[in-house]
Amino acid sequence: MAYIIDLDHVSVTFGDLHAVSDVTIKVEKGDVYGVVGYSGAGKSTLVRTINLLQLPTAGTIEVAGTTLFKDGQAQVTSKELQEKRRNIGMIFQHFNLLNEATVIDNVAFALKHSDLDDDAIEAKCYELLDLVGLKAKAENYPVQLSGGEQQRVAIARALANDPEILISDEATSALDPQNTNQILDLLKRLNKELGLTIVLITHEMDAVKKIANKIAVMQHGQVVEQGKLRDVYLRPKAELTRQFVGGSLAAAETLKAFNLGTLGENEQLYQVVFSAQTVTKSVILELYKQVGVDVSMLYGNIEVLGDEPVGTMFILVTGDKQQQAQVESLLKSYQVEVTKVDGGILA
Numbered sequence: 261m262a263y264i265i266d267l268d269h270v271s272v273t274f275g276d277l278h279a280v281s282d283v284t285i286k287v288e289k290g291d292v293y294g295v296v297g298y299s300g301a302g303k304s305t306l307v308r309t310i311n312l313l314q315l316p317t318a319g320t321i322e323v324a325g326t327t328l329f330k331d332g333q334a335q336v337t338s339k340e341l342q343e344k345r346r347n348i349g350m351i352f353q354h355f356n357l358l359n360e361a362t363v364i365d366n367v368a369f370a371l372k373h374s375d376l377d378d379d380a381i382e383a384k385c386y387e388l389l390d391l392v393g394l395k396a397k398a399e400n401y402p403v404q405l406s407g408g409e410q411q412r413v414a415i416a417r418a419l420a421n422d423p424e425i426l427i428s429d430e431a432t433s434a435l436d437p438q439n440t441n442q443i444l445d446l447l448k449r450l451n452k453e454l455g456l457t458i459v460l461i462t463h464e465m466d467a468v469k470k471i472a473n474k475i476a477v478m479q480h481g482q483v484v485e486q487g488k489l490r491d492v493y494l495r496p497k498a499e500l501t502r503q504f505v506g507g508s509l510a511a512a513e514t515l516k517a518f519n520l521g522t523l524g525e526n527e528q529l530y531q532v533v534f535s536a537q538t539v540t541k542s543v544i545l546e547l548y549k550q551v552g553v554d555v556s557m558l559y560g561n562i563e564v565l566g567d568e569p570v571g572t573m574f575i576l577v578t579g580d581k582q583q584q585a586q587v588e589s590l591l592k593s594y595q596v597e598v599t600k601v602d603g604g605i606l607a
């Protein structure tokens with residue numbers, strides 16, 4: 261399998277600090293690959309190795325069939341690297357536009373080293389601005405635009421050299437929810453219409469849920485979990501992933517607000533996550549009917565992942581040890597992912 265981005269055992273150290281430790285991420289053409297994690301997890305550092313804006317300390321970097329870095333050194337000349345970088349557009353949290361230049365000049369800036377003549381550059385810029393819905397504002401200055409519009413200009417500029425890859429580093433973090441959604445919709449459309457491969461770095465799980473098909477979760481420079489979004493979401497293994505997905509954080513807040521105290525001897529709290537397309541039975545009712553346990557639903561939520569509804573519940577089951585074991589196996593037989601949750605979440 262040839263990957264469009266192949267990061268193999270990549271590490272980056274700054275002195276004693278292991279910003280990225282032995283990370284392997286493989287991105288296929290057409291993926292929207294979400295890289296999530298809290299601030300300082302190493303996301304930006306990792307992603308900057310893709311175009312060697314950050315040189316790795318170890319590992320191999322292959323992009324679009326070319327090995328850029330291997331055996332501790334760059335495998336391309338700086339001229340070749342410059343060319344390869346044109347195949348990788350980037351957008352950032354703070355847009356990085358030239359404030360003294362018009363919208364169209366900001367986009368044209370990315371084409372100043374191209375072979376196109378002035379007329380062709382202008383035509384190309386209008387085409388790009390049309391693509392992002394900003395043709396009418398070509399002669400405006402960035403300060404005259406909303407944050408969402410400025411990010412659109414940055415996207416048009418990032419696409420000027422027809423890259424196969426777009427790296428989005430917290431591109432929606434400075435935007436309000438409405439502008440965030442519009443930018444995410446635009447990225448998804450570009451992914452579908454142009455076949456653009458997107459690497460989406462963010463601390464916002466909602467952004468990933470909306471448009472990514474694959475995800476890597478980073479913590480302390482390492483990838484603690486990765487795979488198809490649906491799989492990671494339905495079967496979160498690492499504790500951090502459970503915080504990002506499956507509504508754990510929201511649930512914990514809700515449960516605390518109820519002031520439920522501590523769990524009784526026969527009580528067990530479970531987090532259950534299921535695909536609302538495949539699980540149509542009321543599992544709570546089945547637990548009561550088949551195992552005879554008391555079940556209280558403390559938290560419930562259905563979210564849409566891409567196009568698929570996924571449900572999360574926190575249920576409190578009262579029953580003896582044997583019944584609790586039956587509960588777990590029954591839930592699993594319904595293709596429901598079930599995790600025992602420490603009762604401490606209630607306190």
Ligand SMILES: Nc1ncnc2c1ncn2[C@@H]1O[C@H](COP(=O)(O)OP(=O)(O)OP(=O)(O)O)[C@@H](O)[C@H]1O
Pocket residue numbers: 274277279297298299300301302303304305306430
């Ligand atoms: N050039 C550098 N020199 C020294 N340390 C650095 C450098 N760049 C990043 N770091 C450190 O590496 C770690 C990872 O930073 P990085 O920016 O990759 O994290 P992140 O997950 O992208 O977080 P954020 O979203 O806050 O940028 C941090 O501890 C950061 O301080």
